[in-house]
Amino acid sequence: MADFGVKTLEAGLDFSRLPYWDVVIIGAGPAGLAAGLTSAHRALTTLIVEAKGRPGGQPQFLYADKRIVDIPGFPEGITGEELSERTYRQAVNALVQFRFDEELIAIDDTDDVASDDKLKRVVTNRDTYLCRKVIIACGLLHYPRRLPVLDELNSRNVHYKSPKIGDYEGKTVAVVGGGDSALDAALMVLGRHGRVHLIVRESEPLGKADTLARIRDAGGIVHTSTEIQSATFAGEEIRLGVTVGGPLDCSLVIVQIGFLSAKETFERLGLTLNADSSISIDPYFETSRRGVFAVGDVHGDIKLITVAWAEGIQAAIHAFKEISSPYWLNEKRLRDNKIALIGEKISKAARARDRRE
């Protein structure tokens, strides 16, 4: 089992005294971790904000035990969990700072300036961070939609992904949702001698009809056109108040009501998007907002760990160049500047011609 309690190597550095961060990265998946360790290796103060409680992104959360065989240098392959742990440790050693369980809400422009850079304010659900550059590396779809009425209960018996077999074996479980993943969860519980209340908002579950039939055959009770109104503790059990029928008592609730599309986040950030709702970027990985970069699965066709790494590294180097080079040395700004200067010359000539006519 990987040890995520990695100790930092910092020699008494007090990051809380920084007036702003050089780089704030959103997401501790492959792209964000690679970007972070690259910028931190160049002595940029680097903060990674991660919505989940652990680093690693998809390899950690979606295929921790799978042996990944297409990463150069690992002829026997490496599991998603080990790869995540190793990359995280490398980032910590490079002095990247992390905030877990913190979700990006907004990126605001400010009037504060640091060496020609207008600072940005990264707003999360817990804090705000001033910074010079932002790198968005938050992948495409990860957030299971949550039910506030259940979150308020603050119970470890409410799950948004498949719990361990021992947690539900032989117990009464409420499964919320009517899609394939909810039906699969219900079947999984029934297969382990559990009892199931499947709570579906729609008049008919949207998932596969044959799975639904198997649930019914195995004794699962399907509550259609039903929503959860309240959740309270009843001894060891959770009591759900529902819109149709009496309260339902269960040991565990599994919620499978879909993922939040990252598109909602991208639109809220005011970024130009491609036709497929991914983030549009230029050859420098910069988005339509100056100083905001986007890397990894958030754009592009090739969704691979190595590609996410490569993009994270390149964006971090572009951010580093912008922060450390004098303005006139910066390749991209020089190009932008050239275009602006030529544009200015053309309009000047046009104005002179108009005056003559």
Ligand SMILES: Cc1cc2nc3c(=O)[nH]c(=O)nc-3n(C[C@H](O)[C@H](O)[C@H](O)COP(=O)(O)OP(=O)(O)OC[C@H]3O[C@@H](n4cnc5c(N)ncnc54)[C@H](O)[C@@H]3O)c2cc1C
């Ligand atoms: C089942 C499966 C198997 C795969 N197998 C392979 C393989 O064998 N080899 C391979 O190369 N690739 C594989 N991939 C693809 C690979 O996992 C992805 O391309 C890669 O993880 C993309 O990295 P990323 O950093 O861009 O995004 P992600 O890995 O998605 O990481 C994004 C991180 O950002 C966080 N985040 C999201 N929104 C916010 C927010 N608003 N605020 C803060 N944090 C946020 C997320 O919690 C997550 O930790 C596989 C993918 C899947 C689904």
